[in-house]
């Protein structure tokens with residue numbers, strides 16, 4: 001039985017969190033976006049057109065003595081934000097920290113959309129969702145976590161994302177030094193391939209909790225906290241000068257004073273998103289107005305507890321108990 005840990009670094013404005021992995025023999029080092037909202041491990045590769053690569057590191061299967069092409073297999077994925085990528089598949093050795101999977105499906109990109117080409121520091125995605133939504137055809141492949149979870153001390157991983165500072169993903173153990181108090185546990189519905197749960201309610205600032213079920217997914221690959229329109233409206237009504245700005249594509253409000261906290265329930269516990277985390281980023285050079293870290297989930301079909309929510313907590317993704325745990329950071 002094993003455990004592992006790897007550091008993850010926050011990009012500017014915590015827009016994404018990038019984590020080093022290595023693929024192949026000798027090891028090829030890439031830095032990728034660990035994404036609990038999808039289940040494909042895909043990377044920029046030597047099979048792409050040069051025009052689609054702008055600074056990223058690439059995987060070269062021909063330069064790995066352990067790569068083996070999965071003949072006839074292809075993949076194609078389109079993400080919630082409209083970005084997409086596609087390619088073919090190799091089995092190769094993948095290492096994260098001290099953990100190695102010898103025959104992990106590595107999806108080599110032949111094509112990526114501009115959002116990925118323009119994201120110079122991001123060499124691909126490592127899906128940590130359920131393998132049921134892996135896009136490889138004709139035979140869907142397992143995620144890294146699914147391949148290693150039975151060798152771990154416990155079939156779980158934790159995400160300890162931070163605001164503008166390095167955090168960590170741990171595999172196989174819950175670090176007691178990472179949180180204080182009790183972890184609030186809530187059951188996961190994995191039927192759609194996501195880490196989906198239902199929050200019983202929310203509160204704005206110091207007001208009383210409102211009974212209002214919010215069903216959504218814990219998604220490390222989504223930057224913001226995307227909630228039902230009615231909840232978002234109720235929140236921004238409490239901020240002087242807040243308004244929906246169609247140019248910016250979301251609610252914008254004066255960066256000062258600090259907006260109220262946003263609190264959501266997790267079973268019998270609560271998670272507080274501090275107001276200064278809701279001021280996601282200034283929309284102008286004078287830093288007068290801020291784009292909100294809480295926006296509407298309209299059109300998605302469920303809410304998304306992205307990094308704005310996750311970075312407030314120490315979060316346990318427990319595949320054994322099929323539950324999510326939210327703990328207050330130490």
Ligand SMILES: N[C@H]1[C@H](O)[C@@H](Sc2ccccc2)[C@@H]2OC[C@H]1O2
Nearest residue numbers: 035037079080081083115221222
């Ligand atoms: N689970 C998320 C995924 O990780 C990203 S894919 C991505 C796109 C460009 C840059 C970085 C990542 C996309 O936004 C929300 C949802 O889809």
